Amino acid sequence: RELLWGGPLRLLDHAAMRRRAAEGLAEIGVNVPSVEVAVGALSGGQRQAIAVARAVLSQARILLLDEPLAAMGAREARLIIDLIERLKARGDIAIAMIAHNYAQTLEICDRVVLMQHGEITFESAAAATSAAELLEIIRREYRAARAG
Known part of the structure; x- marks a missing residue:
């Protein structure tokens, strides 16, 4: 969510937004070089982690993942699997996953x-x-x- 300065113009507080993004990503264990890096410059696994983090940090109660590991290498898939495992351990969000890789599905679900x-x-x-x-x-x- 956008953080705004008060007053009649309601300007975006970019520093507070960057700080909150960094805190939120750290809170769920997502590592990115910097919150100022364009999402397009991140790896596929990092982009997927950012998408999951957006949902979690918006306080979603249900997370629906559609082929979250598709077209990812082993390292990137491991990053997402680890993130899903951490979210499961927290116990405050229900996760439904659509997937066709049964070995990975059985590992996660x-x-x-x-x-x-x-x-x-x-x-x-x-x-x-x-x-x-x-x-x-x-x-x-x-x-x-x-x-x-």
């Missing part, structure tokens, strides 16, 4: 829900299933749909 055409086809605790089981369920659903 507490529960797994498979959906097809808007219908839940499988639901389980992440610890009670495996990537192989999820793939087999999807193959079975695909074959059934093709046989149709």
Whole structure:
């Protein structure tokens, strides 16, 4: 949120905004070179972390992540996974993640829900299933749909 100086003109307080951004990023463990660096100059993982941080710092109660690890290298994906783990540990925000990488999904999530055409086809605790089981369920659903 914008921090404003009082008075009739209500000017932006850039120093306070930079300070609050740095504090907020540090609070959830996001490391960027400087809050003054253009987001476009950051790595994909850092940009994704900034997007997550914006939601968290705006006091969102639910965080919906759509393919948060797509097109990322291992190092960048690890940065986002670590951030998600820290947010989970805080316990003050619900996180729903849409993903197709089942190994990463099982590493991050507490529960797994498979959906097809808007219908839940499988639901389980992440610890009670495996990537192989999820793939087999999807193959079975695909074959059934093709046989149709």
